[in-house]
Amino acid sequence: MKLVPLFDRVVLKQLVAEETTASGIVLPGQAKEKPSQAEVVAVGPGGVVDGKEIKMQVKVGDKVIYSKYAGTEVELDKEEYIVVKQNDILAVIE
Template sequence: MIKPLGERVLIEPIAKEETTASGIVLPDTAKEKPQEGKVVAVGSGTLKDGVRVALEVKEGDRVLFSKYAGTEIKYEGKEYLIMKESDIHAIFG
């Protein structure tokens, strides 16, 4: 598995529906990038005054992030995003 470093987070994007409410199938060019996902792994946190501070998000959290945040990677046939915790706007409760 991939282990993010420092304040980085590994996220599995959650894709939106590919069909509109009226049944129209959207082509890939019309689909928007996902803005929510599931946290798969987290880094060890940041150093503040020599002390390691853990990240707020944890594995399993469903999060909302910036549309163009992170670096897209493919690992074992799945797509993921690696981003800084600061690119995450909210945790779904």
């Protein structure tokens, strides 16, 4: 199965959370903050959304930072993905 986003939607796969702090302290499961960094795995075609032309500015393989509470979490083939609108993506990591 494959997720194919519509309009200005983007499918993200969350990057792994850090398990140790910069000073070397190992974090237990509950203390790990959900990362807001992800890799783009699928991009919608863009098009006209609410009467405005939307051009997609991210591509598959980009590493991005997205809004903390954005999107819808989806599980497919035992993998977890997040489907967000393009405007919920804050930056591309280069």
